[in-house]
Amino acid sequence: MRAEQGRRYSGVAMLFHWVIAALVIMNWQIVERAGDLDGALRGTVMGYHKAWGIVILTLSLGRLAWRLTHRPPPFASTLKPWERALAKTVHTLFYVLLIGLPLGGWIANSYIGKPIDFFGLFTIPALPTGTNPDLGGSIFDLHETGGKILLLLIVLHVAGALKHTLIDRDGTLWRMLPFGTPRG
Known part of the structure; x- marks a missing residue:
């Protein structure tokens, strides 16, 4: 194994990262586009948002399982302690939001x-929560706030x-790409 491979994420981790990001x-x-629509068209577009959310949930759970069973490369030695702490915090919050949202x-x-229609292929049933539209609306409000936090x-x-x-030119970006030179 080349030395730089030990400083890179695995191909599977890279694939999860970039597919989930996209x-x-x-x-x-x-x-965002659904907000400009009315009636049935808005409902159809929101249906796609929900189905893609289930795909993101599934991939994020897969990514978390991969992460828990495959150690990521160590942080570059050039990172300051505050940068390491910030990176760990942001990555943890990503997992919380990518699963929680x-x-x-x-x-x-x-x-x-x-229920959630999954691209017309099948229906994901409602969870056994009972019906409470007010609570559902409040959770949707939290969902929207969480989405804004995710964007930030x-x-x-x-x-x-x-x-x-x-600025630093320390090769950190190349840890998550299959090309370039990650540095120690």
């Missing part, structure tokens, strides 16, 4: 009494990657 951005845009959406749908974390994450690439 789906989160896509799903954010879907819900879809679960929250599913729970909110369940309280409203709605994405901006912070990208800013950190850019800082390490353009």
Whole structure:
């Protein structure tokens, strides 16, 4: 094994990272566009948002399982203690939100009494929560707030990657890409 491979995430971890990132951005845009629609079309577009949320939940659970069974590469030795603490915090919050947001959406749908249509292939039943539209609405409000927090974390994450690439030039970005040279 080349030395740089020990400083890179595995190919599976990279695939999970980039696919989930793309789906989160896509799903954010879907819900943003749905806000401009009315009636049945809005319901159809929101149905896609919910189905993609289930895909994100499934992939995030897979990513977490992979992460728990495959040690990630160590942080670059050039990172300051505050940078390591911030990176750990942001990564933990990503997992919490990538799992919590879809679960929250599913729970909110369940309280409203709605199953989730999975791209017309099958129906994901409501959870056995009973019906409570007010509580479902409150959970949807939390879901929306959590989504905004997730977007802020994405901006912070990208800013950190850019800082390490353009200012520090420490190769940190290349740990999550199959090319480039990660450094120690």
